[in-house]
Amino acid sequence: NAGVTQTPKFQVLKTGQSMTLQCAQDMNHEYMSWYRQDPGMGLRLIHYSVGAGITDQGEVPNGYNVSRSTTEDFPLRLLSAAPSQTSVYFCASSYRTVSGANVLTFGAGSRLTVL
Amino acid sequence: DQQVKQNSPSLSVQEGRISILNCDYTNSMFDYFLWYKKYPAEGPTFLISISSIKDKNEDGRFTVFLNKSAKHLSLHIVPSQPGDSAVYFCAASGDNNNDMRFGAGTRLTVKP
Numbered sequence: 001n002a003g004v005t006q007t008p009k010f011q012v013l014k015t016g017q018s019m020t021l022q023c024a025q026d027m028n029h030e031y032m033s034w035y036r037q038d039p040g041m042g043l044r045l046i047h048y049s050v051g052a053g054i055t056d057q058g059e060v061p062n063g064y065n066v067s068r069s070t071t072e073d074f075p076l077r078l079l080s081a082a083p084s085q086t087s088v089y090f091c092a093s094s095y096r097t098v099s100g101a102n103v104l105t106f107g108a109g110s111r112l113t114v115l
Numbered sequence: 116d117q118q119v120k121q122n123s124p125s126l127s128v129q130e131g132r133i134s135i136l137n138c139d140y141t142n143s144m145f146d147y148f149l150w151y152k153k154y155p156a157e158g159p160t161f162l163i164s165i166s167s168i169k170d171k172n173e174d175g176r177f178t179v180f181l182n183k184s185a186k187h188l189s190l191h192i193v194p195s196q197p198g199d200s201a202v203y204f205c206a207a208s209g210d211n212n213n214d215m216r217f218g219a220g221t222r223l224t225v226k227p
Contacts, residue, residue, distance in 0.1 A: 041219060042117075042119070042217035048213050103161045104151075106158030109157070
């Protein structure tokens with residue numbers, strides 16, 4: 001059972017380059033999201049999707065694009081990388097517990113460095 | 116604005132003793148509170164949750180306490196084990212995932 005799979009694990013970019021972080025889940029979860037983790041900041045929501053064909057912005061969406069053509073895949077695109085986008089990125093999907101809480105299942109993370 | 120705060124960046128305890136991790140929040144509209152645990156080079160994993168209508172939830176060695184009047188929750192680990200050494204994130208949300216907010220995390224070290 002793979003859960004949430006992210007690729008690549010590591011990436012180094014130069015300022016201005018573009019790239020796509022891939023995310024796939026095999027749990028048939030409708031909700032998927034991207035977070036970034038920075039020191040002292042916790043996890044911040046970049047974009048999310050409540051189902052195929054539907055996406056929306058989170059707390060820190062600038063500089064990122066997403067699409068959701070299938071339930072399984074939710075790629076994150078950096079259009080023109082900036083040093084401020086140096087971070088660890090986590091993709092997640094979610095399920096609801098019996099008590100009603102939405103629980104996120106995270107991928108292993110993608111560490112991005114922008115020079 | 117940091118709606119969820121974990122004021123202790125790190126905590127060190129002896130194996131077998133109690134670990135208490137604290138979390139404060141500012142938004143009284145949060146309905147659910149969750150704790151996640153993160154090992155190096157891995158994604159966070161769900162540990163335990165509590166809804167706003169309860170003040171305690173227990174799962175084995177882990178207990179979460181919620182004090183709504185103080186807007187404070189805590190995670191108790193008893194007894195602490197070296198394998199519990201990790202970063203613990205507190206999170207809070209309403210009924211939607213898109214409003215989930217995370218604290219900055221507390222690094223717990225359990226010494227043998």
